[in-house]
Amino acid sequence: MPDPYRVAVVGCGIGRSHIVEGYKPQPDKFRVVALCDLDQARLDTVADEFGIERRVADFDAVLAMDDVDIVDVCTPPATHKWMVIAALKAGKHVVCEKPLVGSLRDVDEVMAVERGAMGRLMPIFQYRYGDGAQKAKRILDAGLAGRPFVATAETHWKRTAAYYDNPWRGRWETELGGVLMTHAIHIHDLVTYFMGPVENLFARVATLVNDIEVEDCVSSSWRMANGALVTSSATLGAQTEISRLRFCFENVTFESGLSPYSPADEPWSIQPASPEVAARIEAVLSDHRPVGRRFTGQMADFHARLVAGEPAPVTSADARRALELVTAFYDSASSGRDVTLPIAADHPNYASWRPAA
Ligand SMILES: NC(=O)c1ccc[n+]([C@@H]2O[C@H](COP(=O)([O-])OP(=O)(O)OC[C@H]3O[C@@H](n4cnc5c(N)ncnc54)[C@H](O)[C@@H]3O)[C@@H](O)[C@H]2O)c1
Known part of the structure; x- marks a missing residue:
């Protein structure tokens, strides 16, 4: 070794x-x-x-x-x-x-x-790495959260023309997508990291902020395989940049901080439904060992x-799940219909989600 x-x-x-x-x-x-x-x-x-x-x-x-x-x-x-x-x-x-x-x-x-x-x-x-998100994940993995209800995800960042003064950015051929692909992919990965697979979604995309080929605004409504409902929006036109995640489960509500590029950092708000749940959460987290932030x-x-x-x-399976979600987003946005996952190999967008395809 x-x-x-x-x-x-x-x-x-x-x-x-x-x-x-x-x-x-x-x-x-x-x-x-x-x-x-x-x-x-x-x-x-x-x-x-x-x-x-x-x-x-x-x-x-x-x-x-x-x-x-x-x-x-x-x-x-x-x-x-x-x-x-x-x-x-x-x-x-x-x-x-x-x-x-x-x-x-x-x-x-x-x-x-x-x-x-x-x-x-x-x-x-x-973006998974930080003590706030990792503590929430431990509570979920310990089975303390109860039935999942809803989640919201916001990726509200700012990118101006200067950011797109780079030959590969802003074009389908080289960036492969816009805010959905390049920026919200992290926040959406966190949603599925906590809530598991997506069953169905509806999405709208638009290019409203910059003069580019790919989308820079997205809104969407998802139903998860576990029954929870999720709403997510993303833009590159926010004046104050934030990433925010909020998860409501039967026994606990979690909310991230607002740090745009490290939303896993502490503190996360962890709101238990009762003193009994609070005690069980405290017990589960009693041996939490700090993890490094982000790439560390x-x-x-x-x-x-x-x-x-x-x-x-x-793993590559995690990356695949993120790309399957992207495929469903673009399919829904172009067809105007709900899209059900998983996306099979005979789906028209399996080989490419680019509009020209
Ligand atoms: N995880 C994150 O938070 C995060 C943040 C920024 C970028 N990214 C991703 O990282 C990747 C790179 O983004 P970036 O912002 O660093 O882009 P960049 O354009 O700033 O840098 C890319 C570098 O790769 C070099 N390069 C291009 N083709 C090459 C080749 N064939 N061989 C060797 N070098 C080559 C370029 O000269 C350039 O210096 C993208 O996929 C982007 O989505 C991830």
């Missing part, structure tokens, strides 16, 4: 945050030994900042490095599929930014490769699972 695991980060945008939060603070677990980016100036800036000597523009050169255990794919969405497949075939463990790929067909292709691979694949969903927590969890020989803490 490598000690620490040796990482190559590919893509120096959010890849820099993976280093700052995920790898650099945990030198006993990870060492970044190589950086890859097509943009030489950006590559040098980030490599200089962290004292990383090995710098390459060619992804194949990363795969050829025998001393790289983990390839961390942080490039634009349309590049993920081929990079992940190539890295798995090269025998590497793979971390990949969201969205893992751009369709259900593509994720099924990746999962087929993964089944025969030596390495593990961990898609990024760092997700990478630490990945390390623990690799060492234990267990599946990654966030």
Whole structure:
């Protein structure tokens, strides 16, 4: 077992945050030994900042490095599929930014490769990591919450024209979707993390904020397989940015804070229905051990699972569930109808949800 695991980060945008939060603070677990980016100036800036000597523009050169255990794919969405497949075939463990790929067909292709691979694949969903959300999850997993009633999810962020001054953003071909795909995907992952599978949904999407191809406003109504009803809205036109989640169960109501990019952080409001429930919650949380926030927590969890020989803490099945939800959203928005999940392989949007398809 490598000690620490040796990482190559590919893509120096959010890849820099993976280093700052995920790898650099945990030198006993990870060492970044190589950086890859097509943009030489950006590559040098980030490599200089962290004292990383090995710098390459060619992804194949990363795969050829025998001393790289983990390839961390942080490039634009349309590049993920081929990079992940190539890295798995090269025998590497793979971390990949969201969205893992751009369709259900593509994720099924990746999962087929993964089944025969030596390495593990961990898609990024760092919004799960923070003590507020993890405490709520423990209460749910302990069976204390009772029957689920409703949840609301808000992803109200702000993105201006400057954000879209990047060749891959704002276009179906390269971003693969808009606020639903790129931003609300995290908040929606948290809803299904807490409430399980979606059974049916109705959605509307619109492009109202920026002059882009993809949507930047969304509203939706979901029915979960567990019977709960969920409403979610997302926009990139909020003046005050927030992410907010509220879950009402029979025995407890949970509400996140408003931090847009780390809604899992404490404090979460946990409102028990009675003193008896409060006592049981206190007992369940009495041995809660703090988890790291965002990438710190997700990478630490990945390390623990690799060492234990267990599946990654966030799996390709989780990424698939998020992409299935996206497929249902776009189908409902374009057809004007309710869409029932699961989405089968003969669904017209299985291979692509892009409007041109
Ligand atoms: N988890 C999160 O909170 C979060 C936040 C931001 C972005 N992201 C995701 O991370 C990914 C990257 O987003 P970003 O904001 O860092 O984008 P970015 O455009 O800022 O950076 C991407 C980098 O990848 C490099 N690159 C592109 N193609 C390459 C290739 N073939 N080989 C090597 N390098 C290549 C580019 O030169 C660029 O420096 C996207 O999938 C995005 O959705 C996730």
